[in-house]
Amino acid sequence: MDKGEKGKVPCILSNIEKCMCSLCPVQADSKCAQDKLVSSKKAMEQMPEGEVPNPEDIPGIYCSTGKATCVDLNPDKQCICYTCDVWKGYDLGEGKPSQYFCQNGRAT
Numbered sequence: 001m002d003k004g005e006k007g008k009v010p011c012i013l014s015n016i017e018k019c020m021c022s023l024c025p026v027q028a029d030s031k032c033a034q035d036k037l038v039s040s041k042k043a044m045e046q047m048p049e050g051e052v053p054n055p056e057d058i059p060g061i062y063c064s065t066g067k068a069t070c071v072d073l074n075p076d077k078q079c080i081c082y083t084c085d086v087w088k089g090y091d092l093g094e095g096k097p098s099q100y101f102c103q104n105g106r107a108t
Contacts, residue, residue, distance in 0.1 A: 009061070029074060030059075062102040067103060068103070
């Protein structure tokens, strides 16, 4: 797979759709992340085909966009990055960081 301009994973609709972050225990109790999940889904339904919301409005795909803007995530919970098809497809276990992109930044 091709590298994105700013990191290993491009922020594109197909990757957003595969993203598992919304199911991650790190985000489960985050009001901020849950609110963004609802608003980003609504926004994507109304966007022209191929466009994506601003990265700071999406509660996930941190491997592409970088650290989360929500401050109420709980990094003490178990990360599930390794279960994600994006993680697998871009061999993110081999890169830096390999998990907890919401806290550690985008994959490079």
